[in-house]
Amino acid sequence: MIRVKNIHIEEFRGIRDLDLDLDAKNFGICGPNGTGKSGVVDAIEFCITGDVTRLSGQGSGDLSVKAHAPHVDQHAHPEKANVTITADIPSLGKAVTIHRSVKNPKKVNITPYNEDVKTVIEELQTHPEFALSRREIIKYIITPPGKRSEDVQTLLRLDHIEKLRKSLTTFNNKRKNEADAAERTYVQAEIDFKNGLKIDTLERSLVLEKINEKRAILGLPVITKLEKETSFKAGVAAPKDKDKKPVLRKATALADISALQSAIKEGEPAPLVENRQSAKSLLEKLKGDEKTLILARQHGFIKTGLDLVTDGVCPLCDTEWNADDLRKHLRKKLLTAEEIEKLLAQLRVSINAVLQSLSERTQAVERVIQYSQNLKPPIEQAALAAYLKQLKDGERALTGFLKDHSEIEPAVQSIAGSWWSPSPDQQACIVECHEVVKALPDTSAEDEAREILIVAQERYERLLSATKTAKKQKSRSAVAREVLRHYNDSCTSVLEAIYDDVVKDFSNFYSVINREDEEKFVGKLTSAPAKLSFDVDFYGRGLFPPSAYHSEGHQDGMGLCLYLALMKHTLGNKFTFAVLDDVLMSVDTGHRREVCRLLKSEFPKTQFILTTHDRVWLQYMKTENLISRSQSFGGWTVDSGPRVWDDHDIWTEIQTELDKDDIAKAAWLLRRYLEYTATILADNLRARVEFRGDGHYDLGDLLPYVLKQCRKRLEDGEKSAAHWDRKEEKKTLAAKRAKAKELIAKTNVEQWAINPSVHFNEWANLQSHEFQEVVDAFKELLENLRCENEHCKSYLYILPRKGSVEEMRCNCGATNINLKKAA
Amino acid sequence: MASEDEPEGLSPTVSQVIEQFVAAMCADDEIGDDAIDRLEKLLRQGTVPKPDEINAALFNPPPDGDA
Numbered sequence: 063m064i065r066v067k068n069i070h071i072e073e074f075r076g077i078r079d080l081d082l083d084l085d086a087k088n089f090g091i092c093g094p095n096g097t098g099k100s101g102v103v104d105a106i107e108f109c110i111t112g113d114v115t116r117l118s119g120q121g122s123g124d125l126s127v128k129a130h131a132p133h134v135d136q137h138a139h140p141e142k143a144n145v146t147i148t149a150d151i152p153s154l155g156k157a158v159t160i161h162r163s164v165k166n167p168k169k170v171n172i173t174p175y176n177e178d179v180k181t182v183i184e185e186l187q188t189h190p191e192f193a194l195s196r197r198e199i200i201k202y203i204i205t206p207p208g209k210r211s212e213d214v215q216t217l218l219r220l221d222h223i224e225k226l227r228k229s230l231t232t233f234n235n236k237r238k239n240e241a242d243a244a245e246r247t248y249v250q251a252e253i254d255f256k257n258g259l260k261i262d263t264l265e266r267s268l269v270l271e272k273i274n275e276k277r278a279i280l281g282l283p284v285i286t287k288l289e290k291e292t293s294f295k296a297g298v299a300a301p302k303d304k305d306k307k308p309v310l311r312k313a314t315a316l317a318d319i320s321a322l323q324s325a326i327k328e329g330e331p332a333p334l335v336e337n338r339q340s341a342k343s344l345l346e347k348l349k350g351d352e353k354t355l356i357l358a359r360q361h362g363f364i365k366t367g368l369d370l371v372t373d374g375v376c377p378l379c380d381t382e383w384n385a386d387d388l389r390k391h392l393r394k395k396l397l398t399a400e401e402i403e404k405l406l407a408q409l410r411v412s413i414n415a416v417l418q419s420l421s422e423r424t425q426a427v428e429r430v431i432q433y434s435q436n437l438k439p440p441i442e443q444a445a446l447a448a449y450l451k452q453l454k455d456g457e458r459a460l461t462g463f464l465k466d467h468s469e470i471e472p473a474v475q476s477i478a479g480s481w482w483s484p485s486p487d488q489q490a491c492i493v494e495c496h497e498v499v500k501a502l503p504d505t506s507a508e509d510e511a512r513e514i515l516i517v518a519q520e521r522y523e524r525l526l527s528a529t530k531t532a533k534k535q536k537s538r539s540a541v542a543r544e545v546l547r548h549y550n551d552s553c554t555s556v557l558e559a560i561y562d563d564v565v566k567d568f569s570n571f572y573s574v575i576n577r578e579d580e581e582k583f584v585g586k587l588t589s590a591p592a593k594l595s596f597d598v599d600f601y602g603r604g605l606f607p608p609s610a611y612h613s614e615g616h617q618d619g620m621g622l623c624l625y626l627a628l629m630k631h632t633l634g635n636k637f638t639f640a641v642l643d644d645v646l647m648s649v650d651t652g653h654r655r656e657v658c659r660l661l662k663s664e665f666p667k668t669q670f671i672l673t674t675h676d677r678v679w680l681q682y683m684k685t686e687n688l689i690s691r692s693q694s695f696g697g698w699t700v701d702s703g704p705r706v707w708d709d710h711d712i713w714t715e716i717q718t719e720l721d722k723d724d725i726a727k728a729a730w731l732l733r734r735y736l737e738y739t740a741t742i743l744a745d746n747l748r749a750r751v752e753f754r755g756d757g758h759y760d761l762g763d764l765l766p767y768v769l770k771q772c773r774k775r776l777e778d779g780e781k782s783a784a785h786w787d788r789k790e791e792k793k794t795l796a797a798k799r800a801k802a803k804e805l806i807a808k809t810n811v812e813q814w815a816i817n818p819s820v821h822f823n824e825w826a827n828l829q830s831h832e833f834q835e836v837v838d839a840f841k842e843l844l845e846n847l848r849c850e851n852e853h854c855k856s857y858l859y860i861l862p863r864k865g866s867v868e869e870m871r872c873n874c875g876a877t878n879i880n881l882k883k884a885a
Numbered sequence: 886m887a888s889e890d891e892p893e894g895l896s897p898t899v900s901q902v903i904e905q906f907v908a909a910m911c912a913d914d915e916i917g918d919d920a921i922d923r924l925e926k927l928l929r930q931g932t933v934p935k936p937d938e939i940n941a942a943l944f945n946p947p948p949d950g951d952a
Contacts, residue, residue: 222899225933233936538944541916545924545943548909549902556902 063186063638064149064158065669066106073133073142074108074164075101078703084671086150088661088688091673092680093695098704099673100195103643104131106671107193109145109160110186112167115193131164134700141165151182152638152667158183185636191629193641200621203596203608211594218560218632223553230549234542239464241532241539242414246421248532251525253422257321258314258517273518276511290526295515310436311513312502319433319496322426326489330482334419341412342477344405345463349470406467413460416477420460423481424453434495441498446491449484456481554589560631561587561594567627568620571664572598575619575649575656585620596624615649619657626665641671654679655863658686681742684856687873694738713841725833729825732837733761736822739844739857740764746859747771748867761822762814769806772847775860775870776802779879786880795879798846805846808839851876895931903928919946 065086071077076098082089091099104114108131117125132143143164150157158179161171172183186192215224252264259272266288273294274284282297427450434441459472484492505513565587573583586605588595597605598620600612608620622645629637649657661670672689674680683689695704712735719728737760744751744764749771751764776799783792806812810820818824825833848855849872856873860881870879895903903925910921923942927934934942 218898220896220898222896222933223902226928229933229936229939233939236936236940541920541943544913544915545910545939548913549906552902552905552909556898556905560898 063153063192063633063636064147064151064182065638066147066149066671067157068148069102069106069109070144070146071102071105072144073136073139074105074131074145075114075133076698076700076703077101077105078133078701080704080706082693084669084691086669087690088670088672088683090680090683090689090692091671091695092677092692093675093698093704095675097695097698099675099695100643101704103193103195103641103671103673105145106147106641108164108167109147109162109170110183110192112162112170112187115198127167128164131167133703151179153636154178154182186639191625192639193643194625194645195643200617203617203621203624207595210596211589214594214628215557218628220557223557227549227553230546234539234546237535237539237542238410239461241535242410242417242464243461244528244532244535246414246418248525248528249418250421250425251521251528254425255518255521255525257317258514258521260317273515276514276518279507279511280515292522294519294522295512298512298515310433310499310502311517312499312505313510313514314517315429315433315499316496318426318429319492319499322430323492323496325423325426326483326492330480331419334416334482335480337412337415338477338480341409341416342474344409344412345470345474345477348405348409348467349474410464413464413473413477417457417460420453420457420481424450424457427453430492430495433499434491437495437498441491441495443491443495445485445487449481449488453481557589557594561589564624564627564631567630568623571623571626571660572620574660574664575623575653576616577656615653618645618647618649619653621645622657623660626660630665635667637665637668639669641673643673644675645672647674647676654682655686658683658688662686662688677738677741681745681857684873713837716837720830720834720837723830725828725830726826728833728837729822729828732825732840733822736765736840737761740768743768743772743847743857746857747775747870748860748863765811766814769802769809769811769843773799773802773806775867775879775881778867778881779870782880782883785883791880802843802846805839805843809836809843810839848872849874849877895929900929916943920944 066084066089067086068084069080069082071080071082073079080098080102082091082102091102093099100116104116108114108127112127114127114131117127117130128140129137132140136142141163144161146159146161148157148159156174156179159171159173160183161173162169170183172179191198212221212224215221256262256264259269261268261272270285270288277284277294277297280298285292285294285296427446431443431446431450434443434446456476459469459476462469463473483489565585568587569583569585572585576583582602583599584605585596585598588597596608598608598612600606600610608617612620622642629640661668670688672683677694680689680692680694684692693706695706698704712731716728716731716735719725719731740761741759741764743749744759744767747768749764749768751759751767754763776795780792780795780799783789783795810817814821825836828836848857851872851874854872854874854876858870858872858877858879860867861869861871867881869881871877906928907921907925910916910924911918920943923946924939927938927942
């Protein structure tokens, strides 16, 4: 992987022209929503992969990189939209420049270009998850087990395993369907054979008895053994009539027609009624959930919907919704995978039994129609043909459902009504056929015996063939089932070992973040075919899904920890680069420092680019030395793109406006900058600010309290130095406090409440030279609150974050003021 | 068994699954050795085989000389 040194972005998304100097170190990008942060993330992703997930991923519809990645004013000029990244490749000890233009997203220019470099860049391209948004990270936590399995396996580069499982499952299902069909054919062949000989069982002795009975009439030798090669008609003279037209054999035809009539007369067999009712009720249960079943199993729509329910508004129309309620509603609509599998297995058994009967009846009716057509003159059998069509439609509907479970409606219709008893006119057709056949001249006993032996021979051979096929298909189905079982077991075994490793890291990372309240936290990933269950400890009360009890902030933390654990497992030492786009927006302030420490301590070789809309969060990253560089975006316009807010040149910018005599603009800039800085200082110094429920603090709400606290902390430091008898330190701090007092006085902040004419709301009405004094005063004051070390320059902050204060210090430690007065 | 000349694109984890899968099949008397060999060869090609290809590997061996 790489470490990014510099990013140059031109006319890309909301950015016109931007350079970011990262120096291959962790980097923070901060700005309110809509100021271009994600544009930078998109640019990095585009430069490395040629793609922008936001424009090409799920739910992006008609969007495309080529059409919509360029700045809106350049949408017809994709050649002007370019991103260039200069990076180090630690594993090669080389620097590389990667350039890509939206005009040709597939083409990347790499300089210098050689095989080693190419391999690294190509490997990076296969890991687009180096850049993740909060929505993408949280999906590992809140998605159902089936979807999580896919997501996690994709991240672990294990999607091959899931695809192979699906292929083996389809293979297994096909063999099962074939075996069921072959079994039905075999059963039908057996029935036909028994009907031909008018026997009830396939006992060898009984078959031989019947065959030899007919052979005796023809004076043929007795057959003593019934084997595959046995020929019932051995010795039977070939019929004189060589006419190839089907021959209606009276005895056989009468036996077949009588068998059909008897079956109808006896009524629908109890087992068939039972299976039909069972299939009907199961299908109706499924039909009640048909939309969910179809959408979930065939199109994944509900699952996709669940993924999208991460915020409080619909991502499509921005309608507000209660995410928890909506998730519950969607989950209710989904039958669990286990329930579906169980239900489908029961259905298969019942439907196969019904199909067997349908198949028998279909063939019986086909025969009657065939006999009717062979009569001279033929009997018109339109009514019977309609019955046959009804039977075949029923068969088609049921087999169709077994192949595609979304085809419920035809199956329900087919199973609902009984087809066992044909209508009176259809039964009349059967009776008519029977009567006409019966009225045919009787054949001689010899001819009848000959016919029966010939038909028996045909049906015997068909039975042998059907038996062989059924055995073969049954055996193949068994092998397919075993193959799938072995595969699932192997996957579960291998993946569980991986997940064990991952979950150990996950639990460790999460404990680091939440050491104050969940130090003994444990998580558990349970792998099963096609799903990955994820449960986490909730304050020692047991293991539950993460979204069951944990807050959004904790879920955010879990998402990050699981992502980091997965990346560590997948890439190991190659995990040198990650872009986290606003991933921790819900993590509360109490855990942010721990997040910083986690990233720093566990991933010292990984370059993180972190975006946030929260300026205080950015400051935490700086305070904790997670990032040494950052860029703030103070606003955005469609004409100029992000307003780059660099706190090192803000004074130059204000001065420029002052020089142009634009007091209003200079005053606006100073106010916004001071609001930004006051927020950081309020947090750093643990200032006692009047609480506002809406969280919106203006400059007047913050700065007076910040400066008051600053003076108090210095005073506390002075008292502490006196307490410990550190005279020099006390002297230095006294001077510092005096200087602070002087500088604060110059800013007039302390006068704001009592003298409206010096209040910040009046700045825009000041004369140029008057406002110049205000600017100079604040610049000097803020400088005084920073570390004096030129390489540090961090604002001072209080440790610890909670409880009794101990010290006020800077990042580098050059400034470290003891605030404790007793051991 | 996983070999050093593993096809590109087959991750070590996938190879490990295939290895364990093949071992489990070998221990199963119901599945023929030749069928296992053909299936393993198919699985190690680097792409996910289609159901019909799996079927052919397990049940429909090509005529001699075509393998």
